[in-house]
Amino acid sequence: MKKQIKVRKVKNKPFRITKFFWLGVAALVMIVGIGMIIPFKPSANTLELAVNASSLKTIDTKGQIEGFKTQMLDSWQEEAKLKGILEIPKRYQGMTLNAVKPNNKDKIIALTFDDGPWPKYTEQVLDILKTNNVKGTFFVIGNNMKNLPVVGKRIVTDGHTIANHTWHHWYHRLNPSVAAKEINDTEEIIYKVTGVRTNLFRPPGGVLGNGPAAYARSKKYSVIMWSADSNDYKRPAASRLIGNVMRFSKPGGIVLMHDGGGVRDSTVKALPEMIKKFKQQGYRFVTIPEMLELEDQQLAIASK
Structure with missing residues (x-):
């Protein structure tokens, strides 16, 4: 005879909201409210990450700006190259010159x-001229420009x-x-x-x-000829080379030297002292186009 199992029914008790429930809800609301009012204080690691992210963004922005500047400069240089003809005043075009008329108020060489x-x-x-903030004029041989284009380009980029x-x-x-x-072919x-053209020969x-x-x-x-010949192609001592130049130099003069064509140790050795002597005598250095432009202005004023 099977034993009869009695199943005891459990009655569902209704949910009773007590005072403890309401206290819990109130506490939760207060915690959320305080969290919204009091600013979050990040940890040191969090701050570091934020700073690094900001720095990366700044670096990226600076990089973009520098890239834009470079792009603009390259664009400007390309445009300048297309227009790059070193014009000289019309009165000197097709003429042979070895100096310009001196101006006692402006001793130029x-x-x-x-x-x-x-x-x-x-x-x-080029290094000596750069150190002394002097600009010169370089009469280049075409075949040498072909063989040493980087050096030839530096002549122009150095001004x-x-x-x-x-x-x-x-x-x-x-x-x-x-x-x-x-x-x-040389032109x-x-x-x-270099991206520029010249009308000086x-x-x-x-x-x-x-x-x-x-x-x-x-x-x-x-x-363009010259008025003061250094005779450096004869390889004189540096002191003699300087004497050759200073003896025949006058305001408006053109000095002949060589940076190529052979051994030019004397020229390199003499150049810094020569520049120093000219400066002591009150000279300032100009390129041939600058020299011709200055004389052209003086002649234009005198003709009025």
């Missing part, structure tokens, strides 16, 4: 350098004037087509390397009658 760019020496000359000195530096008589090619390599050795100078004048180049 132009330092010019031939036959570069050249290994070692051109950069040494100096670059000018045409033929492709091969030949002295002998050239027929018209060869003379034209010597100058045109193109100057533009290709100096004939190799100062020879005016062998073809290139005549072609240059026909193309409105100013043929």
Whole structure:
């Protein structure tokens, strides 16, 4: 006989809201309210993370600004290159010059350098000029520009004037087509390397009658000679080189030196002392275009 199991029914008791329940609700509301009123105080680690994130954002913003500046500068330089013709006053175009008329109130002198760019020496000359805050004019050989484009470009980026000195530096008589090619090819390599063009020309050795100078004048180049020859191509002692220059220099003068074409140790050694002597005598240094512009202004005033 099976034992009968009795199931005891449990009655559901109704939920009774007591005073303890209401106290709990009130406490929870107070905690939430206080949390909303009192600002959260982050831990040191949290602060560090926030600062780092802020710094990264600032660095990123600065990087974007610098990138934008660089982009604008590159754009400006490209535009300048397209327009980059070193114009000189019209009165000097197609003329041969070895100096300008002196102005006693403004003692100016132009330092010019031939036959570069050249290994070692051109950069040494550029370093000296930069240290002394002096700008010069460099008459470059086209073939040398082709071989040393980085040095040739530095001439322009350092703020100096670059000018045409033929492709091969030949002295002998050239027929018209060869003379034209010597100058045109050099003009193109100057533009290709530096982004600027020039209408200043100096004939190799100062020879005016062998073809290139005549072609240059026909193309409105100013043929620039000199008034004070350093004779540095003879490799004199530095003291003698300085004496050669100072003896023949006058306001409005053009000094001939060489940064290329051979050993130029004397030129490099003499240049700082030469600059010092000119400054002591009250001279200031200008490029050839600046010199011609200054004289052009004086002549314009005098003609009024």
